[in-house]
Amino acid sequence: MATQHSRSAARLMMAPAVVLLLGWMLVPLTMTLFFSFKKYLPLRGGDLGWVGFDNYIRFIDSSAFWPSVQATLVIVGGVLAITVVLGVALALLLDQPMWGQGVVRILVIAPFFVMPTVSALVWKNMFMDPVNGLFAHLWKFFGAEPISWLSEASMQSIILIVSWQWLPFATLILLTAIQSLDSEQLEAAEMDGASPVARFGYIILPHLGRAITVVVLIQTIFLLSIFAEIFVTTQGSFGTRTLTYLIFQRVLESQNVGLGSAGGVYAIILANIVAAFLMRIVGKNLDA
Amino acid sequence: MGRITLDKVTKSFGATEVIPPLDLTIEDGEFTVFVGPSGCGKSTLLRLIAGLEDVSSGQIRIDSKDATMVPPAKRGLAMVFQSYALYPHMSVRKNIAFPMKMAGIDEAEQNRRIEAAAKALNLTDYLERKPGQLSGGQRQRVAIGRAIVREPAAFLFDEPLSNLDAALRVGMRLEISELHERLKTTMIYVTHDQVEAMTMADKIVVLRAGHIEQVGSPLELYHTPRNLFVAGFIGSPKMNFIEGPEADKYNAHTIGIRPEHITIGTGDGPWSGVVNVSEHLGSDTFFHIHNTGLAETITVRADGEVGFRHGDRVTLTPRSDVIHRFDAQGQRIAA
Ligand SMILES: Nc1ncnc2c1ncn2[C@@H]1O[C@H](COP(=O)(O)OP(=O)(O)OP(=O)(O)O)[C@@H](O)[C@H]1O
Ligand SMILES: [Mg+2]
Numbered sequence: 001m002a003t004q005h006s007r008s009a010a011r012l013m014m015a016p017a018v019v020l021l022l023g024w025m026l027v028p029l030t031m032t033l034f035f036s037f038k039k040y041l042p043l044r045g046g047d048l049g050w051v052g053f054d055n056y057i058r059f060i061d062s063s064a065f066w067p068s069v070q071a072t073l074v075i076v077g078g079v080l081a082i083t084v085v086l087g088v089a090l091a092l093l094l095d096q097p098m099w100g101q102g103v104v105r106i107l108v109i110a111p112f113f114v115m116p117t118v119s120a121l122v123w124k125n126m127f128m129d130p131v132n133g134l135f136a137h138l139w140k141f142f143g144a145e146p147i148s149w150l151s152e153a154s155m156q157s158i159i160l161i162v163s164w165q166w167l168p169f170a171t172l173i174l175l176t177a178i179q180s181l182d183s184e185q186l187e188a189a190e191m192d193g194a195s196p197v198a199r200f201g202y203i204i205l206p207h208l209g210r211a212i213t214v215v216v217l218i219q220t221i222f223l224l225s226i227f228a229e230i231f232v233t234t235q236g237s238f239g240t241r242t243l244t245y246l247i248f249q250r251v252l253e254s255q256n257v258g259l260g261s262a263g264g265v266y267a268i269i270l271a272n273i274v275a276a277f278l279m280r281i282v283g284k285n286l287d288a
Numbered sequence: 289m290g291r292i293t294l295d296k297v298t299k300s301f302g303a304t305e306v307i308p309p310l311d312l313t314i315e316d317g318e319f320t321v322f323v324g325p326s327g328c329g330k331s332t333l334l335r336l337i338a339g340l341e342d343v344s345s346g347q348i349r350i351d352s353k354d355a356t357m358v359p360p361a362k363r364g365l366a367m368v369f370q371s372y373a374l375y376p377h378m379s380v381r382k383n384i385a386f387p388m389k390m391a392g393i394d395e396a397e398q399n400r401r402i403e404a405a406a407k408a409l410n411l412t413d414y415l416e417r418k419p420g421q422l423s424g425g426q427r428q429r430v431a432i433g434r435a436i437v438r439e440p441a442a443f444l445f446d447e448p449l450s451n452l453d454a455a456l457r458v459g460m461r462l463e464i465s466e467l468h469e470r471l472k473t474t475m476i477y478v479t480h481d482q483v484e485a486m487t488m489a490d491k492i493v494v495l496r497a498g499h500i501e502q503v504g505s506p507l508e509l510y511h512t513p514r515n516l517f518v519a520g521f522i523g524s525p526k527m528n529f530i531e532g533p534e535a536d537k538y539n540a541h542t543i544g545i546r547p548e549h550i551t552i553g554t555g556d557g558p559w560s561g562v563v564n565v566s567e568h569l570g571s572d573t574f575f576h577i578h579n580t581g582l583a584e585t586i587t588v589r590a591d592g593e594v595g596f597r598h599g600d601r602v603t604l605t606p607r608s609d610v611i612h613r614f615d616a617q618g619q620r621i622a623a
Contacts, residue, residue, distance in 0.1 A: 182371060182373065184369045184370075184371050184373035185373045185374075185375060187340050187360075187367075187369070187373065188367065188369060188373035188375075188434075189375070189386070190340070190359075190360050190361060191338060191339075191340070191360045191361060191365070191366065191367050192361070192386050192387035192390055192434070192438070193361035193387055193390035193391055194361075194386075194390050195390075198390060202375070202378075202386070203375060206375075206377040207376075207377070209377070
């Protein structure tokens with residue numbers, strides 16, 4: 001259908017959107033780059049001129065930098081592992097015919113509709129509070145000492161909260177993928193003598209490869225920049241300061257825009273390294 | 289060995305009974321074809337035998353052992369699906385090896401059987417390809433290869449050729465027949481194409497709405513169809529049915545005469561009519577005759593050289609020794 005004429009017409013009509021998107025992306029990026037080479041302290045003298053790579057060196061030399069990169073990667077990795085494994089399990093479960101399937105499916109999706117801030121607050125106050133939280137009551141019921149989740153197991157708690165939020169997304173995508181599996185393939189495998197476990201390993205899991213890739217890539221994009229969950233729970237303390245949170249602290253708490261911008265550039269670099277790494281591992285699943 | 293017996297087998301999906309009580313025996317080494325119109329329960333019957341569906345009641349015996357509750361993998365049957373059901377992410381070699389791998393057969397034996405199957409099915413050059421890179425006919429052969437290497441007691445085919453084009457279908461039909469000659473394994477083959485049924489079967493089972501209408505060799509069904517349904521279903525073009533005064537002459541409610549048993553001409557004849565459509569196949573010509581006063585259309589099969597045109601008046605002479613007679617219930621009246 002794509003004749004010469006229709007192609008150029010298509011280009012013309014796409015142009016406004018492309019220009020808008022490009023501007024949307026380029027303006028903040030250029031401004032970040034611009035500020036990252038300046039000493040800019042809005043409340044302490046404003047623009048104090050160009051400083052070259054000073055901000056970059058200071059940001060990376062700070063004792064908080066490498067731990068924040070590590071925290072970011074641990075959260076992303078932990079959430080990915082939990083959502084993919086549980087997502088596959090839940091998708092398999094929801095694919096089984098059962099009573100009340102429609103309601104159960106909606107319930108499973110529900111967490112995705114809750115705002116990150118709200119869900120983190122609910123987890124923090126209703127579940128993880130060491131005095132009044134449900135977990136505390138549960139622990140006391142069994143005679144154990146309640147755990148002060150967010151300070152003693154801060155990383156695990158954040159991973160738990162974020163996983164809870166993203167599990168519906170993973171489940172939903174994996175469920176549609178499972179439903180698109182040709183049932184005759186499973187029947188053929190059954191006749192070929194494959195046990196349920198073998199059918200899962202040899203037929204279902206390879207079929208899910210592409211969907212898992214999509215889940216991993218999309219979630220990574222969003223997880224690299226999680227913020228609200230940390231802001232309303234630990235405020236970056238107890239080892240949960242991610243790169244995003246560190247930048248936030250540099251810009252808003254220390255009021256050092258230049259330093260924060262340099263951190264932003266590092267965040268872009270980190271995101272690209274992670275993306276390149278992921279594409280290497282799972283990207284081949286996307287070519288069909 | 290592969291003798292399969294169905295004993296009062298029934299199958300219902302919820303409240304709808306798809307297979308009413310049904311008895312059938314398939315002898316060892318026999319090529320049995322299930323035919324019938326769409327939705328008559330052919331696939332369901334095959335899946336019951338395979339174990340992919342549970343029977344609602346009755347018993348299935350394989351080699352006189354009760355297999356009703358045996359899981360599919362343990363029945364020793366291999367199935368070829370209409371959609372081929374190849375595993376898309378595995379190479380042809382891995383596809384064929386899969387059942388052997390699951391059975392824990394050692395590597396050397398696996399390779400020996402793969403090579404043998406690939407050679408027999410002309411797949412040697414394609415072993416390293418993925419199913420997505422094969423043509424329909426090649427995929428079909430891989431599916432058959434995957435079934436062969438298991439050395440099953442019986443093969444089950446569910447319309448394996450219906451996704452292929454006409455020329456390929458004829459070729460694969462021959463290949464499956466040859467395979468049966470060579471392996472001498474029981475085969476059950478589902479189709480709604482009566483040409484496949486006639487050409488391949490040792491025994492045809494004609495089904496309608498889950499009932500067995502008739503069981504017999506292709507020629508038995510052709511020469512002595514037990515009722516109107518079988519008479520109309522077997523044979524191409526379809527048998528002509530005539531009711532009314534002409535049938536009364538033969539003491540029947542309905543008489544049937546096959547298109548190939550009517551001679552068309554211009555001289556004297558008991559019946560006459562006007563040519564409506566003629567279909568030229570080269571070797572044969574089918575004439576559809578109107579205005580005979582017998583039935584709406586009478587189909588006649590003539591030699592390819594016979595050249596009547598639309599609107600020509602012709603006379604028809606049936607061979608009286610091959611007229612089939614049926615009573616008011618549609619059952620055959622014995623000669
Ligand atoms: N899972 C099911 N649930 C309910 N009804 C079913 C189910 N599977 C099949 N049927 C019904 O059983 C009847 C027989 O189906 P079956 O698939 O055996 O037909 P078939 O003879 O193979 O037809 P075709 O030639 O079109 O493949 C049909 O009326 C169908 O609607
Ligand atoms: Mg069918």
